[in-house]
Amino acid sequence: MKEETRKMTTPGDKRDSGDQDCKSRTAKRKASPEKTTPIKRRRVADQAGPSTSADVVKGVKRKVVQDEEGTTKKAKRAKLLDHMSGDKEQASSSLDSGKDLNNKQVCAKNGKRKATGDNREPPKKKKRNVDQGKKSVADQKREFQARYVEEHQLGEGGCGAVFAGYRIEDRFPVAIKHIPKNKVYCKVADESGKKLSVEVAIMLKLAGEAEGSVGISAPVSLLEWFDLGKELILVLERPVPAVDLQKYKAENGRTLPEDKAKVILKQLVDAVKELEDKHIFHRDIKGENILIETGSDVPRVRIIDFGLSCFV
Structure with a gap:
């Protein structure tokens, strides 16, 4: 009978029996009180707060350090502001007089800039004989x-x-x-x-x-x-070379050609008219007080000796 039964068993029957064995083993494992399901680890960021006393101590130390850093920064900032604003007495006096402290700081900066040579204006030339x-x-x-x-x-x-x-x-x-x-x-x-x-x-x-x-x-x-x-x-x-009108005439045959006479007379009239526009009257126009520059082909008139001149 055993041999007949072994012969009558098919491969599919073996597979079914194997599945039943796996199911029975899984059921036993779940029913066992000794084994527990492993707990998943959570990230530190997901934790609501420190879970141990050591973590609490670390958190307190971190807070103290942060407070000290903040206090140090505040102290440095206050020191910098005190340095920029200057002396407290000057600040109070400027406030009492109604002046803006910022304007004083700007003036101080400008003073430092001038002292270091920035934006320095060129020195003015000293005029001689003013007084x-x-x-x-x-x-x-x-x-x-x-x-x-x-x-x-x-x-x-x-x-x-x-x-x-x-x-x-x-x-x-x-x-x-x-x-x-x-x-x-x-x-x-x-x-x-x-x-x-x-x-x-x-x-x-x-x-x-x-x-x-x-x-x-x-x-x-x-x-x-x-x-x-x-x-x-x-x-x-002193124009050089130049001679007065008397010598100039003598050097040119005592009589000037018309073209040169016209040039000299035109310049002389223009000069006298310019003096009149400036309210100046020469009062001593004569040959000795009229210089003729001879450095070029065209003679040029220069007027000298204002000893008898006056304002009009």
Whole structure:
């Protein structure tokens, strides 16, 4: 009977019996009280808080460190603000006076910038002879001798004598006019009410209205002047080469051709008209006071000697 039963068993019957065995083993495993289902580990971020006393201590230490860092940062920030705002007394005084502290800080920054040389404006050139009354006679005499060399005499008139010379620093040719104080016939009051030679006043006015006019304007330019007590010294531009109108005529056969005469007369009229527009009257236009520059093919007129001139 056993052999018949073993023969009658098919492969499918074996598979069914194996499945039943697996199911029975699984059921036993679940029913066993000794084995438990393993607990899945959760991430630290998923935990609601520290699970142990050590974690609690770590959290407290971390908080203390954070508080100390925050306190340190606040202290540094307060120190920086105190440094920027400056002294407390200055701040309180500025508040009392109604001034804005920010404006004071800006001014302080600008002051530091100027002290370091930033945005520094170029130094202005010092004007000479603005007020010779503030200098002593000895100082002015030393300045004149240190700057100029006086040479031979060029001419002499009723108001003084004129000498040739040159400026030491660049050997620029000049005319040096000496005017004794007792021959200063015309005077005018300056802004302070002090009496000043009208020739000096007019030359200063021409120089002020046409700065840098040396060699350009018809009237010769005044470079400097010195008050030496008993006399005035005027340092004037000296055109080279040039001769006065009397000598120029003599060198050209005592009679000028019409074309040259027209050029000279036109320049002379224009110069006198320009002086009139500036309210200046020369009052002594003559051959000796008209220079003719001869350095080019076309003669050029220059006017000198304003000793008798006046304002109109």
